Amino acid sequence: MTDTIKVAHIIESLGRGGAERVLVTNLAHIDQRRFENHVIYLFDGEDFLPDLEALGIQSYSLGMRDFYDWRGFWRLRRTLKTIAPDIVHTVLQKADIYGRVAAASAGLRPILSTLHECPYNPEVFIDNPALNRFKYGVFKRLDRSSARWCSDGFLVASKNTQNTLRQYFGVNDSRVRLLYNSIDLDRFDGGGEAEVDRIKRELGITKDDVVLLNIARLAPQKGQRYLIQAMVDVCRALPNAKLIIRGEGPLRSDLNALVHSLGLEGKVLVPNQYGSPEEVIALLRLCDLFVFPSLYEGFGVVLAEAMALGKPCIASNTGPIPEVVQDGGSGVLVEPMDPGALARAILGLVADPAAMRAMGRAGRKIVEQTFDILQTVKQLEAIYEEFAVRAAEH
Template sequence: MRSCSVKKDERFRILHVIRPAAGGMKRHLIELLRHTDYSFFAPAVAGPPGELLDEVASLGVPTYPLALRGELAPWEDVKAVFSLLSLLRRENFSLLHLHGFKAGLIGGLVGWLLRPPPSIVLTIHNSLFFGEGSGKQRFLARIEAFLSRRTFKVIAVSQALRAELVTKFHLPSEKVVVIPNGIDLTPFTLGVLFPTILRELPLPAGVPLLGTVARLVPQKGLPCLLEALALLPAELRPGWLIVGDGPLRQELEDKARALGLSHLVVFAGYRPPEEIPSILKVIDIFVLPSLSEGLPLALLEAMAAGKPVVATAVGGIPEVVQEGRTGYLVPPGDAQALARALLSLLESPDRAREMGEAGRKRVEERFSSQRMAQEVMAIYREALAARG
């Protein structure tokens, strides 16, 4: 993958800047680094010390500690601005690639302070607006819009996210491009490993199994799926395996108990990424009832595993899931519509298998990490050419 035929000091140095990340944003960055053209680019990563920087370092990519927090923290954010400014004055980076709104805020400020200003590319992975958006979110949108004037391109991971950036952030449409997320397809072409998690499932034999891989946070809409399960006929209710953790776990466990579903719902907690392909291979239907999304990697992985999908028509999900062909789309927060879609697949397992196969082919054709990296590197080349 790496070919260092060009001397190191002749390659273009790219600095990725990222906040604390353990989900899709982290995996996006790792896949981008794995498929970077190392004969032309020399990437490095600045972010908070910990698991992410350790994984980056294991790839042989240089890392720089940067105390960047996920939430707004004015004093710490000011220190992060000056730390990043100092790093860029010491090191000769050709381009900054900022990941997410917080890195965009910090890196955007640095772009205004540094002379000469660096070339900047910003990737937005998720919507800033959950619901109609709070006053703080609208204020941040105005700041981001101002700072983005120094940004060469803003990459959105879906058309829906691009539309938000143009309409709500008022970014120039020609500045915002769409590069969908991509995944490594290799684990899904290998033989299925029997995940140890299945030996822990207290489910009756022969019960169909729904699966969800997600953070347990409000925007994932997981209480709605519990309500949908309660609406299904008792004799057709499937099991539900939830892989992931987060602040809503106790609330979800309490709700499952109140609805009489505890015997069917298994909270597996966090599982390392290398286990996910095997887990997805053994579920029957992947369900993602989100209220807000960018373009979820877990959805792409489920389709790569050949699973039919029932998901909400939010964010970039309708750009991936083809209604009636690779799965079903339902309105967010609509438990009855979710229950009807699940029942349709539970009653037609042959149809479900056909949808899963169509989804697998779609992801293989359109959503590989190699394709994503190639398109990002094309943006790098444009930015560097424009800089001269």
């Protein structure tokens, strides 16, 4: 196919999240001569907007207040008809629902949806009393119905998500393409010492400290409270251990209260700064061990980022995480919600520096072979061409 393929990407926001970062990374590497990209976002959150502007990609804000701002549907439909894309590609649940229905009602095909995770695992209710079960049920029915009747294809970020897509949506595998999330390895090679030194100085990190790091949204799903509880045993056996938890979210005050109640002030740090891409990479550089205790997960792009920097990882044995972190190879997997298992894994690795170095090397190799953007963007381009050709033939 020689003509330029016009793609309209619909996402919930351009805030600093994993799915948003993957989208921008893909767009930074896709062949701009063959693909004309437009990005539509439903809600506020524009951290990645400068990145799109630097790439010369047109973006459209719908300015929706929330999911129930139905005027956004008509704005989205008009915007899609103005763009007149060859492919509509939706990302994240609310954007999936709106995007599929708006595109289908406007007669635009094919419609693709990327699923970084299936949000209907039973684990979503764990430690999450604020979750509105009625709204959850409405989302589930709308998502499943729009997926079955509107979407022509699905891109899944893991084999685990493909399995749950089949289970919860009843989608045939012939409509599904596996496309692992990926990272730009160039961002993780060389430099950054000044940022590392500055953050160490500001946080009071010394050369003798063993630094553990968690980067994730501060939310029940991410399991940080179990990691904080594990630090009681870790600090008892390893007084020079420090844990940095970097993220934004509703649990900041709760996590800080837990740190205080366990007497871990100065040992567990939950800073509200260091959110820029350069600072996140600096945090990954300065840590000795990356810990990711999620209760459930879609992929965990930050795991691949830690591995790109040669950091051994301790992560939950749940969802697609075993597809990213090889237990005993690039890290150690533990069962979710088990502070004791986390503490034992941390102390076991710290006591074996040779194993940590070997895991770091193995992790870097895995990222180079499986999660390098230069490989996955070629797969994405082939998927777009496949569905565009198929649509042109009908």
